Amino acid sequence: MTQQRDVKNQAKDILEEALDREAVIVLARISDEMQLLFVAHPELSGEKVKEIVTGFFLENGKSEQFIDDWIKTSEEYSRTRGLSEQDQPKAMLSDFGIFRFMNFLKEKGLTDEQITIVLTGAVQQAASCQQGD
Numbered sequence: 001m002t003q004q005r006d007v008k009n010q011a012k013d014i015l016e017e018a019l020d021r022e023a024v025i026v027l028a029r030i031s032d033e034m035q036l037l038f039v040a041h042p043e044l045s046g047e048k049v050k051e052i053v054t055g056f057f058l059e060n061g062k063s064e065q066f067i068d069d070w071i072k073t074s075e076e077y078s079r080t081r082g083l084s085e086q087d088q089p090k091a092m093l094s095d096f097g098i099f100r101f102m103n104f105l106k107e108k109g110l111t112d113e114q115i116t117i118v119l120t121g122a123v124q125q126a127a128s129c130q131q132g133d
Contacts, residue, residue: 011121014114023108030104034097044089046075053096070099 015024041048050071057067074095078088098119105115 007117008121008124011118014110014118018105018110018114019108023104026104027101030097030100034093034100037093038090044093046085046089046092049089049092049096052093056096 019027037052038044053071053074054067057070062070071092074092075088077095078091081091083091101119101122102115105118110118
């Protein structure tokens with residue numbers, strides 16, 4: 001438990017040092033947008049996720065090759081995690097959200113190690129909130 005608190009504190013410190021108020025607002029917006037996508041599509045299909053991901057990446061100037069590679073990688077990762085076909089679209093949308101967070105943090109100059117700590121802290125925070133910790 002102490003290690004989890006340490007990671008959460010490290011993550012908080014990294015974000016406070018590296019991000020300004022505007023960046024925190026952008027991260028919150030990404031989180032809200034992802035939450036809205038899950039709410040708007042409770043019975044998510046693989047095709048719908050591909051449509052969402054493709055639309056986002058095209059709007060942000062990514063190539064079709066990038067998009068195809070991203071989708072294939074996410075699908076592969078879902079299968080290797082042993083998820084059922086029914087759960088794979090939700091996992092892909094979650095991967096998309098994580099990708100958006102990671103990409104934003106990278107654009108703000110965080111290192112891969114810092115991003116890993118931040119994401120680990122966020123996962124631990126979410127898990128403790130679900131447990132009522």
